[in-house]
Amino acid sequence: MHRITKITGYVAIILVVLSFNFFLPRLMPGDPLSFLTGAPGMDMPIVLDEETRAKLLTYYGLDKPLSQQFYDYMLGILHGDLGWSIYHNAPVSDILIGALKWTLLLVGTSTALYMVLGILLGAISAWNRGGKSDVGLLVSLLSIGSFPPFFLGMLFIILFSVKLNLFPAFGAQTPFMGYSSLLEEASDILYHLFLPATTLVISHIGGVYLLMRNSMLNVIGEDYILTARAKGMAEWYIMRKHAMKNALLPITTMIALRTGFMIGGTILVETVFAYPGVGRLLFDAVTYRDYPLLQGAFLIITLVIIAANFVADMVYVQLDPRLRHD
Amino acid sequence: MKKGKNVDVLTLVILILVCSVFGGIAAVAADEKVVKFAGDLPGGDWGYPSPFGFYPRGPGYIRMSFGFDTLTWKDQNGTVIPWLADSWEMSDDGKTWTFHLHEGVKWHDGEPFTAKDVQFTFDYIKKHKTSFKWFQTLGYIDHVDIVDDHTVVIHLTEPFAPFLVDIAGNVPIIPEHIWKDVSDPVKFVGDKAVIGTGPFKLLKYNKEQGYYEWEANEEYFKGKPLVDKLISLSVNDPALALTTGDIDETSFWGRRAKAVSAFENKSGFGTRWGPSYWVLKVIFNCERYPTNLTAFRKAIAYGINRTELVELVVHGYGIPANTGLIHPDVTEWYNPDLPDYEHNVTKAIEILNALNFTDTDGDGIMEYPEGGDLEFNLITLDKFSREAELIKSQLAAVGIKINVKVMDMSTVDGILKEGNFFMVISGHGGIANPNILEKPDWPGGTCKNETYTALFKEQRETMDYKARKELVFKLQESIAENLPVYTLYHPKMCCVYRPEKLDTWFFTKGGVGIGIPIEMNKLVFIGEEEVRPAPSLAPAASASPGTTSAPTPIPTPTPEPEQPGFDVIFAITGLLAVAYLVLRRKNR
Numbered sequence: 056m057h058r059i060t061k062i063t064g065y066v067a068i069i070l071v072v073l074s075f076n077f078f079l080p081r082l083m084p085g086d087p088l089s090f091l092t093g094a095p096g097m098d099m100p101i102v103l104d105e106e107t108r109a110k111l112l113t114y115y116g117l118d119k120p121l122s123q124q125f126y127d128y129m130l131g132i133l134h135g136d137l138g139w140s141i142y143h144n145a146p147v148s149d150i151l152i153g154a155l156k157w158t159l160l161l162v163g164t165s166t167a168l169y170m171v172l173g174i175l176l177g178a179i180s181a182w183n184r185g186g187k188s189d190v191g192l193l194v195s196l197l198s199i200g201s202f203p204p205f206f207l208g209m210l211f212i213i214l215f216s217v218k219l220n221l222f223p224a225f226g227a228q229t230p231f232m233g234y235s236s237l238l239e240e241a242s243d244i245l246y247h248l249f250l251p252a253t254t255l256v257i258s259h260i261g262g263v264y265l266l267m268r269n270s271m272l273n274v275i276g277e278d279y280i281l282t283a284r285a286k287g288m289a290e291w292y293i294m295r296k297h298a299m300k301n302a303l304l305p306i307t308t309m310i311a312l313r314t315g316f317m318i319g320g321t322i323l324v325e326t327v328f329a330y331p332g333v334g335r336l337l338f339d340a341v342t343y344r345d346y347p348l349l350q351g352a353f354l355i356i357t358l359v360i361i362a363a364n365f366v367a368d369m370v371y372v373q374l375d376p377r378l379r380h381d
Numbered sequence: 382m383k384k385g386k387n388v389d390v391l392t393l394v395i396l397i398l399v400c401s402v403f404g405g406i407a408a409v410a411a412d413e414k415v416v417k418f419a420g421d422l423p424g425g426d427w428g429y430p431s432p433f434g435f436y437p438r439g440p441g442y443i444r445m446s447f448g449f450d451t452l453t454w455k456d457q458n459g460t461v462i463p464w465l466a467d468s469w470e471m472s473d474d475g476k477t478w479t480f481h482l483h484e485g486v487k488w489h490d491g492e493p494f495t496a497k498d499v500q501f502t503f504d505y506i507k508k509h510k511t512s513f514k515w516f517q518t519l520g521y522i523d524h525v526d527i528v529d530d531h532t533v534v535i536h537l538t539e540p541f542a543p544f545l546v547d548i549a550g551n552v553p554i555i556p557e558h559i560w561k562d563v564s565d566p567v568k569f570v571g572d573k574a575v576i577g578t579g580p581f582k583l584l585k586y587n588k589e590q591g592y593y594e595w596e597a598n599e600e601y602f603k604g605k606p607l608v609d610k611l612i613s614l615s616v617n618d619p620a621l622a623l624t625t626g627d628i629d630e631t632s633f634w635g636r637r638a639k640a641v642s643a644f645e646n647k648s649g650f651g652t653r654w655g656p657s658y659w660v661l662k663v664i665f666n667c668e669r670y671p672t673n674l675t676a677f678r679k680a681i682a683y684g685i686n687r688t689e690l691v692e693l694v695v696h697g698y699g700i701p702a703n704t705g706l707i708h709p710d711v712t713e714w715y716n717p718d719l720p721d722y723e724h725n726v727t728k729a730i731e732i733l734n735a736l737n738f739t740d741t742d743g744d745g746i747m748e749y750p751e752g753g754d755l756e757f758n759l760i761t762l763d764k765f766s767r768e769a770e771l772i773k774s775q776l777a778a779v780g781i782k783i784n785v786k787v788m789d790m791s792t793v794d795g796i797l798k799e800g801n802f803f804m805v806i807s808g809h810g811g812i813a814n815p816n817i818l819e820k821p822d823w824p825g826g827t828c829k830n831e832t833y834t835a836l837f838k839e840q841r842e843t844m845d846y847k848a849r850k851e852l853v854f855k856l857q858e859s860i861a862e863n864l865p866v867y868t869l870y871h872p873k874m875c876c877v878y879r880p881e882k883l884d885t886w887f888f889t890k891g892g893v894g895i896g897i898p899i900e901m902n903k904l905v906f907i908g909e910e911e912v913r914p915a916p917s918l919a920p921a922a923s924a925s926p927g928t929t930s931a932p933t934p935i936p937t938p939t940p941e942p943e944q945p946g947f948d949v950i951f952a953i954t955g956l957l958a959v960a961y962l963v964l965r966r967k968n969r
Contacts, residue, residue, distance in 0.1 A: 084791065085792050089790065089794040090436075090791075091514055114567075153588065212617075213621075217624065217625055220625070224627065225615070225616045226615070230590070230594070341789075
C-alpha cells in the first residue's frame with residue numbers, strides 16, 4: 056500500500072514537472088528564432104523577411120496552437136522522442152546523452168570522493184574533538200571550501216597546468232588523440248578529469264564534513280558508546296561500528312539532494328575547465344530559448360533528482376533497520 | 382593479517398590505475414604540419430560545417446568555407462578574385478552574369494565539378510530558402526542556365542550591385558550527385574554532407590566538446606594547402622592555451638585585446654591587428670516620446686562621451702564609431718564627412734531646454750514639459766553593462782536620469798521587436814558591407830523612413846560604382862542626421878600566432894565573404910604568392926604593461942557517437958566495487 060502511494064507520488068511529480076518544462080520556457084520573452092535570425096550582440100546581422108520567418112516557424116512546429124504543441128510534446132515523450140534542438144540542429148536525446156555522460160562522470164567521481172573523504176574526516180574530527188587534528192581539519196577544510204569553485208579552478212589551472220605543466224587546462228579529452236587502446240583513452244579521460252573533479256571535491260567537502268562532525272558529536276554523547284567503551288572494545292572499532300553508522304543517517308539525505316542539483320549546477324567548473332556537460336548545455340538552451348532542448352534537459356535533471364531521492368529512500372531503510380517494519 | 386592483505390590488493394589495483402594514467406599519454410604522431418586554433422568568441426561549436434548545418438554566425442560560415450568553395454572569393458585587399466569561376470561577364474542591364482568555371486576541379490569524393498552543380502546549387506538553395514539561413518538575397522536569382530560543362534549564366538530578377546560579393550562570393554557550391562536526393566538539408570549531416578571542393582576535408586567533428594579536425598585536400602585546384610591538418614578547439618582561456626602551446630593561433634577582440642600585450646615583442650609569437658567591422662550602438666525608439674524627437678536624440682548624442690567610452694571600457698582597443706555605421710577602414714564606402722556629435726554638455730542642455738525640458742525643482746534632473754522627472758530605462762546585455770553604466774553617468778551630467786536594465790539576449794531581442802523600450806545598447810558586425818544599411822536600427826524596427834528605404838533599394842540596384850557610392854554616402858548621412866541609432870565605437874581585434882607553425886595570417890579588408898572580420902580567410906592556408914600578407918598593421922592602442930589573460934567565455938557542449946573509454950572507466954569501477962564487496966563478505 057505504502058509503496059503504491061509512493062509510486063503514484065513520483066508519477067504525479069513527473070507529470071507536473073513535464074508541464075512546467077513545457078510552459079515555463081514559453082513564458083520567457085523572445086523565441087528560438089532570435090538565434091537563427093541573428094540577435095542583439097551577435098556578429099552578423101541577418102535580416103529575415105516575414106515570409107521566411109513564418110516558414111521557419113512552421114518548420115519547427117512553433118506556429119501550431121499551444122495545446123497542439125503540448126500534445127505533440129507529451130506524445131513525443133511517451134515515444135521516447137525528445138524532439139529536435141533548434142540551436143544545436145541535432146536530436147535532443149543525442150545532445151543530452153553526449154553531455155550527460157561527462158556530467159555523470161564528473162559529478163559521480165567527485166560525489167563519491169567528497170562523500171567518503173568528508174565522512175571520514177568528519178568522523179575523525181569529531182572523535183578527537185577539541186584536539187589538534189580536529190581544529191586543524193576544521194580550519195583548513197572550511198577555509199579551502201569557502202573559495203568559490205571557479206576561483207579555485209582558475210588557481211589550479213595556473214598552478215598545475217601553466218606553471219607545473221602537470222595536468223591539461225581544458226577539455227575532457229585530448230582532442231583527436233587517436234588512441235591505440237581503450238586503456239589509453241580511459242587514462243586520458245581520467246587525466247583530464249583530475250582538476251575539475253578535485254575542484255568540485257574541495258568546494259563540496261566542507262558541508263559533508265561539518266554535518267558529519269556534528270552528527271558524530273551527537274552520537275558520541277549517547278549511552279551505548281559509553282557501554283561499548285565499558286566493554287573494552289577498541290576505539291577504532293567503536294568509532295566505525297557504533298558511532299559512524301548511526302551518524303551517517305542525515306548525510307544520506309543531504310547527498311541525495313546535492314547530487315540532483317549538481318547535475319545542472321556544475322556550470323562554473325565546466326566553464327572554467329571548458330569541460331563538456333549539462334550545465335553549459337542548459338545555459339545555452341536558456342540563452343537561445345531552445346524549447347526542445349530546455350524541455351529535455353529539465354526532464355533529465357528532474358529524473359536524476361527523483362532517482363537520487365528514491366535511492367536515498369532505499370539506502371535509508373538499509374541503514375536504519377527501525378524503518379523496515381513500517 | 383587478513384585485513385592487511387585486502388588493503389594490499391586494493392593498493393595494487395589503484396597503483397596500476399594511477400600508473401596507466403600518467404604513463405598512457407602517448408606521443409604525437411610524425412612530421413605532419415598541424416595548426417590548432419581557437420576563437421575568442423564563446424564556444425568552440427559552430428555547428429556541423431555543411432552549408433545547411435553551421436550556426437548562422439561568422440565563425441560557423443568560416444568553418445564551412447574550409448570545405449566548400451564559391452564562384453568568387455576575396456583576397457587580403459578585399460579585391461574580388463576568381464575562384465571556382467576563372468572569369469565572368471555582366472550584361473549591360475546588370476541582370477545577366479556569365480561565369481566561366483575553372484576546369485579540372487574535383488569534389489572531395491573524386492567526382493568532377495561541372496556547370497550542372499552550379500545550376501543545381503542555386504535551384505536547391507532557392508527551393509530550401511529557410512534552410513540556408515546565412516543570407517537572404519537569393520530572391521534576386523531568377524534562374525541559372527547551363528551553356529556548356531564549364532559555363533553558366535545566372536539570370537537575376539533585378540540588377541543587384543553587390544552580386545559578385547554577396548551571392549557569387551558567398552553561396553557555397555554543393556555537389557548535385559549528393560544533395561539531389563536530400564529533402565531536408567538541415568537534418569542531413571554526416572560524411573557526405575561535407576563533401577565540397579574546398580582546401581580541407583572534415584575528418585572529425587565533436588559537437589559536445591566543440592572540436593573540429595580537417596585534413597588538407599591534396600588535390601586542391603588552387604594548390605596543396607600549407608598545413609596537413611587544421612584543428613579548431615574550444616578553450617576556456619585562449620591566452621593561456623597559447624602560452625602552454627595547446628593552440629597555435631587565436632584572436633582577441635575589444636577590451637580582451639589587453640591580453641595581446643603579453644605576446645607583443647615576445648619571441649616565438651607574432652601579432653597582427655585588424656578592424657573587427659563591428660559596431661556598438663544606441664538604438665532609439667523612434668515611435669515613443671521623447672526619443673521619437675530627432676532633436677532629443679541629438680541631445681543624447683552630445684551628452685555621450687565616446688572617447689571616454691573607448692578609453693575606459695575598451696582600454697583604448699577601439700575607435701569612436703562612424704555615425705553612419707560603415708567602418709572607416711572600408712574606404713570604398715565610408716563617408717568621412719559626417720557629424721560626430723563631439724561631447725558637449727552645454728549644447729545637449731541647450732537642445733533639451735529648447736524642447737522645454739528644464740530642471741525646475743533644482744534636483745539635477747530635468748523635468749518633462751508636462752512635469753515629472755526625465756527618467757527612463759536603458760536596456761542592454763550583460764556584456765555591455767559597463768558601457769551602459771558609463772553612459773548613465775555621462776547623461777546624468779546633462780540632467781537625464783537613466784536606469785540601466787541588464788537582460789539576456791533573447792529578452793532584449795523580444796523587447797526590440799515589440800518596440801517596448803526607449804534606448805537599447807547593442808552591437809553587431811557586418812559593417813563593411815553596405816547591405817547593413819538596410820535597417821540601421823537592426824534588430825530594432827521602430828524607425829521607419831520611406832525615403833530612406835527607397836534610397837537603399839536604389840543603391841542596391843545601381844551598377845555604376847561611383848553612382849552607387851554616392852547613394853551609400855547619402856544613406857550614411859541620413860543615419861548621422863536623423864540618428865535612428867547613435868553609434869558608439871568600433872573595437873579592434875588582434876590575432877596572436879606562433880610563426881613557426883604558420884605565419885600567413887591576415888585580416889581580409891572588408892571581411893571574408895559578406896564581411897566576416899575573422900583572420901581565417903582560406904587563402905591564409907593556401908599561401909599563394911600574391912596573397913602573402915603585407916607587414917602587420919601597427920597596433921594603435923597604447924598597450925598597458927603587465928600580463929593580462931582575459932578570462933574568456935563559455936564554450937558550448939553536446940554529443941558525438943560512442944566514447945569507448947567510458948565503458949572502461951565504468952567497468953573498472955564496477956569491478957572494483959564487486960571485488961570490494963566480495964572481500965568484505967569473506968572477512969565476516
